[in-house]
Amino acid sequence: MKCGHCCTNQKIIVNLTHKDLFRLEREFNLKGKDLLPFIGFYLVEGDYSEEKIVFPPIKTIKGNAYLGLKKTNEGYCIFLEPKSKACLIHENRPQICRTFPFTYNMKNGWLSWGISEAAKDCIGLGKGKKISKKHLEMQGTQTIKELEEFKIIAELWNDYIELKKLSPTPHAFLEFMFNLQNSLISTIA
Numbered sequence: 001m002k003c004g005h006c007c008t009n010q011k012i013i014v015n016l017t018h019k020d021l022f023r024l025e026r027e028f029n030l031k032g033k034d035l036l037p038f039i040g041f042y043l044v045e046g047d048y049s050e051e052k053i054v055f056p057p058i059k060t061i062k063g064n065a066y067l068g069l070k071k072t073n074e075g076y077c078i079f080l081e082p083k084s085k086a087c088l089i090h091e092n093r094p095q096i097c098r099t100f101p102f103t104y105n106m107k108n109g110w111l112s113w114g115i116s117e118a119a120k121d122c123i124g125l126g127k128g129k130k131i132s133k134k135h136l137e138m139q140g141t142q143t144i145k146e147l148e149e150f151k152i153i154a155e156l157w158n159d160y161i162e163l164k165k166l167s168p169t170p171h172a173f174l175e176f177m178f179n180l181q182n183s184l185i186s187t188i189a
């Protein structure tokens with residue numbers, strides 16, 4: 001409904017996966033470290049339970065961090081045009097922006113969906129066009145596939161860092177992701 005409500009929510013991280021980085025590549029024709037101006041590394045506060053987290057944190061120089069879109073000083077997504085509330089990268093926006101406020105879960109091959117806790121104050125809920133079951137199934141399957149792939153990639157990166165095979169810098173992480181693009185990712189896609 002183009003309200004910009006969640007795009008301006010300071011508490012929401014616009015989480016990214018490898019696929020979202022490739023979407024940004026498509027949008028800007030930039031890859032690897034050249035995407036750094038748009039990418040934030042949000043440190044995980046306190047202990048985290050692997051069972052609870054959806055997006056896996058990655059190891060960085062400063063600690064475990066979530067990968068997300070950068071925000072402005074006001075806490076808005078950098079791709080929100082504040083006056084019109086338009087998304088400046090609509091065609092290539094991250095998967096989480098396509099699916100919010102829905103969340104998806106796959107258990108024993110069964111897909112289920114619900115509403116994100118972060119959407120408690122969503123002003124668009126219950127408004128607009130009805131979403132078909134087919135659409136939810138399609139979005140859910142894709143979201144889970146991308147997330148599962150990203151979990152493998154994040155684990156690989158974290159192992160490399162643990163073994164001191166790579167330097168845990170944002171620069172190195174983005175280069176690592178794009179170097180994988182033509183090898184590992186094509187085999188797990």
Ligand code: SF4
Nearest residue numbers: 007077079080087097
């Ligand atoms: S990428 Fe677009 S839709 Fe997603 S949070 Fe930013 S402005 Fe909103």
